[in-house]
Amino acid sequence: MKLHEYQAKNIFAEAGIPVPESRLASSVDEVMEAVEDIGYPAAIKAQVHVGGRGKAGGIKIAMDEDEARQAAEDILGMDLKGYTVEQVLVEAGVDFENELYVGVTMDRSAGKPVAMVSTEGGVNIEEVAEENPDAIAREHVDPAFGLHPYQARKLVFDAGIPRDVAFDVASFLSTLYDLYEANDASDIEINPVMITSDRDVVAADAVMNIDDDALFRHEDLAAMEEDSYEDELEAKAGEYGFDYVRLSGNVGIIGNGAGLVMTTLDLVDYFGGTPANFLDIGGGAKAERVANALDMVFSDENVDSVVFNIFGGITRGDEVAKGINEALESFDEIPKPVVVRLAGTNAEEGMEILNTELVQVEGTLEDAVQRAVENAQEVSQ
């Protein structure tokens, strides 16, 4: 789960990290009220869950009233990489001399968190990481102990942070690590940390992503989650609790287990079709969940045929068959042809239950996918 900049900044500020004065606004009038309080220059920043807001026109600096109004009109309501901007953060502009980067994330190869500091702040840190990895100082953190103060000091000196602010930045980093741990963050970053002409350090941006699997112990954070889906179908998938990704093709794909569903997508492509979606019903799905999955895929008007690929382990074939029957029996006419392939736990029982007047059945993965691709080609003609 991603937090908005303003949400992350509230958390940072409460923990003692200085942030610029700011107000949240959702209309041009609110923006004008905010700039009146805050003064100029002011940054007007789109609050949407996408990276690269600045480059895409989602962040503007206003030097006076006219510019503020123009920025508010431009940004509010704009489409930013598929998301409509409904809120902006109006923030006091910071007069800065240097921009730094600090962050903590999980290094999956090492299996432990890594803390990072760089003097190359204010830019795309992924590009820095790729082109000039030595420009980022890194320290692995033992999760049993947390980030030791000496590690934070080592990082700022390794990164070449100016001496007069080095300890302030080290203290930022320690606070950031504590927040990372306390909130089960998957990433936490400030890019840039600005060093002002008075040699103060200020968090000018804030990124905080939370591990979805840990939300059960962070009710306060979970409450901040909002529906921000790219389209109605993804919103529906969110309600049903599916792992779902909409794609551009016309073969609807439902399966159990990410690896098998991805393989089904790959095979659709291999046999000359194009996948319409990725939908993983997950492990141990009961009949209702299976029916919801079919409802999901039928709701996508691009879908011309559907393939159901289940290899039961913890998922049981008879439950899947029940769900398919329930879903299909509710239609007077099946919207699109459905091919079912059932294998694994209770597959035989499932095959006996399955209403074969409503679905086509194939024994192997390849046959099922090929048939679904042919169905899609026939339907789309």
Place this chain on the structure above:
Amino acid sequence: MSIFVDDDTRVVVQGITGGEGRFHTQQMMEYGTNVVAGAVPGKGGQEVEGVPVYDTVSEAVEEEDANASVVFVPPAFAGDAIFEALDTDLDLVVAITEGVPTQDMAKVNKRLSEVDTRLIGPNCPGIITPGEAKLGILPGNIFEEGNVGLVSRSGTLTYQVVSNLTERGIGQTTAIGIGGDPIIGTSFVDALEAFENDPDTHAVVMCGEIGGEDEEQAAKFIAENMDTPVAGFIAGRTAPPGKRMGHAGAIVSGSGTGTAESKINALNDAGVPVGDTPNEVADHIEDFL
């Protein structure tokens, strides 16, 4: 022979009184697995499927001489359950639970480095040595005894590839699902090394997927250390960059690492043929035998 489990493995099931724990205990026992105890805090003294339940893992180990555990504990408590298992002298812990918070696993990972116990998972289907024992949720009926090892990040993909092998009469020494999470116990390299050292394993299937760099590391290991031939499969060739495909790990960063292409190239460079379909993987294995 086999790796990690055989018919001497004595299993304690953590979370045996839950729905999944109970069902799969029964399935494991039907398969012939030596399930000797359950461990559930507060449920000591009960019996499930004729198996005695203890309050703690250490009691189960002491009383029933268990040397492996299978964890069916809900995600909120799974990290703690794994720690408890690692605090005994078990040889093996298999964590089936899906959705364990990553920071919990980072702590588990730290403890793992301090003990001799092997962890498989979490978020995995488990491990099976056909004809001897299965620890986990794999459907036993699709496996056959034989001489091919299999290691996979995905559960259902494991079943798919195994069924392609079994249908041709190619049996397996041991099959392991290592799980698709960002932090896991046993890696591809650990499993490949064990298969390389198992004289009865004559070929190995390795099933990977997009995200992370584990397959690339495995390719390097195969090139440098393995005589046993390996065939591969990589799921997610058609996955669009930046989209998360189910598994926590199955996301392509868009920066070139972790893509199906980079993994397939790494494996090919290591002399590992990669099938376009699961069936083609079985073709390659057939050629090796």
